[in-house]
Amino acid sequence: MNQTNNYLKMDLLRFTTAGSVDDGKSTLIGRLFHDTKSIFEDQLDAIERSSKQKGDEHVNLALLTDGLRAEREQGITIDVAYRYFATPKRKFIIADTPGHIQYTRNMVTGASTANLALILVDARNGVIEQTKRHTFIADLLGIKHVAVCINKMDLVDYDQGAYEKILNQFTDFASRLENVTDLTFIPISALKGDNVVECSENMPWYKGAPLLYHLENVYVGSDFNHIDARFPVQWVIRPHSDKHHDFRGFGGRVAGGVFKKGDEVVVLPSGFTTKIKSILQSEKEVDEAFHPQSVTILLEDEIDVSRGDMLVKPNNQPNISQDLDARICWFSGTKKLTQGTKCLFRQTTKEAQVIVSSINYKVDVNSLRKNEEDLEFSMNDVGRVKLRVSQPIFYDTYRRNRNTGSFILVDPFTNETLAAGMLR
Numbered sequence: 001m002n003q004t005n006n007y008l009k010m011d012l013l014r015f016t017t018a019g020s021v022d023d024g025k026s027t028l029i030g031r032l033f034h035d036t037k038s039i040f041e042d043q044l045d046a047i048e049r050s051s052k053q054k055g056d057e058h059v060n061l062a063l064l065t066d067g068l069r070a071e072r073e074q075g076i077t078i079d080v081a082y083r084y085f086a087t088p089k090r091k092f093i094i095a096d097t098p099g100h101i102q103y104t105r106n107m108v109t110g111a112s113t114a115n116l117a118l119i120l121v122d123a124r125n126g127v128i129e130q131t132k133r134h135t136f137i138a139d140l141l142g143i144k145h146v147a148v149c150i151n152k153m154d155l156v157d158y159d160q161g162a163y164e165k166i167l168n169q170f171t172d173f174a175s176r177l178e179n180v181t182d183l184t185f186i187p188i189s190a191l192k193g194d195n196v197v198e199c200s201e202n203m204p205w206y207k208g209a210p211l212l213y214h215l216e217n218v219y220v221g222s223d224f225n226h227i228d229a230r231f232p233v234q235w236v237i238r239p240h241s242d243k244h245h246d247f248r249g250f251g252g253r254v255a256g257g258v259f260k261k262g263d264e265v266v267v268l269p270s271g272f273t274t275k276i277k278s279i280l281q282s283e284k285e286v287d288e289a290f291h292p293q294s295v296t297i298l299l300e301d302e303i304d305v306s307r308g309d310m311l312v313k314p315n316n317q318p319n320i321s322q323d324l325d326a327r328i329c330w331f332s333g334t335k336k337l338t339q340g341t342k343c344l345f346r347q348t349t350k351e352a353q354v355i356v357s358s359i360n361y362k363v364d365v366n367s368l369r370k371n372e373e374d375l376e377f378s379m380n381d382v383g384r385v386k387l388r389v390s391q392p393i394f395y396d397t398y399r400r401n402r403n404t405g406s407f408i409l410v411d412p413f414t415n416e417t418l419a420a421g422m423l424r
Helices: 002-009 025-035 040-055 068-073 101-111 130-141 160-174 212-219
Strands: 012-019 081-086 091-096 116-122 145-151 182-187 229-237 248-255 258-260 263-269 272-283 285-286 289-290 293-297 309-312 319-330 341-347 351-363 368-373 382-395 406-410 415-424
Touching: 012 025, 012 101, 012 293, 012 351, 025 081, 025 116, 040 116, 068 229, 091 101, 101 130, 101 319, 101 351, 101 415, 116 130, 130 160, 145 160, 145 212, 160 182, 182 212, 258 272, 272 289
Parallel strands: 012 091, 012 116, 116 145, 145 182
Antiparallel strands: 081 091, 229 248, 229 309, 248 293, 258 289, 263 272, 263 309, 272 285, 272 293, 319 382, 319 415, 341 351, 341 406, 351 368, 351 382, 406 415
16 A cells, blocks of 8 residues: 555656657667566567568567557557656656657647657767757747657767767757747667666766656646646536535636645635635645645635636736737648638637637747748748737736747637637
């Protein structure tokens, strides 16, 4: 039981993997699983048999992660796959995202909840367009920690010069980005296991830690916003039972800051002020709640609160506006985005109608140049737009709070997700 408790209390790191096709993402994840003993023996036997049948020289660890049949046959990753493993120090959720240009939207989806981006670069090819594209998207999504794994070092004879050349190319590009503040470079061979879990004897010139040590120890606690208290109301809980006859609670997930019993809170948009009577987690009363906990909050006064409303502190309120400035990534392959496009706007628990009032520019993800001529968004395009929402939205900038600063645009007729956005 004690082990279970320790496990539940363990720190969680979410990271996304990105890199060009054939840079070895699936092999690297397979290697992490293999070397941390996170796979079952029968799985390993099946992979060994499959590798022999395909005529591979080594055990093909990529087969561990490429779950779709088409992925295995072509040796590429097509969809976002979430993998899960743990070491005695930390739990990990990996979003394994595709490398192809046409799957940019998949990477946006996978990276939207990540604390760290793991970007693979082929030691033979250096920093290419796809490397820049993936780094830009990680930056766009507010990921502060980037680990650059310079892979396939075994194919350049573990040459320090090849590693340093890529390090300089990448640092030069990253200097133009806004959010990436923590850059780490690790020379690895995913195939041979160099510097993945254990230090490599083939690269004595590298004085840093192997990848797993970095993942276990990177500090992400300060990435969360513990200052601005935000509680979007998801559900009004009124159980119709004799036991809880007068119970009226507000369920939801804390999107930022800390709420304590007795705190004074303001309900948006009504502006009514009251105090927190109690906070329940499951059915147990707790003294405080913070992100990312899901809780039920009971208030002292009987005031009207419904889904889509937000509880905040009186002296620390979010921006409130119907006119929004945002960066978006367009997901739809069937619809285009132009000025005047109408759709549904969903942010935290709020839903409203929205119209695209103007389009500022599209970004050429490879060169970071702004394109102000061609203002029609097709699938995977990224750029900046102005939106007019049918009712006031309570938000923080995405840089300040990824939960209250993000939204999606939805087709009101088909319910297709058209775009993901970040508020400026």
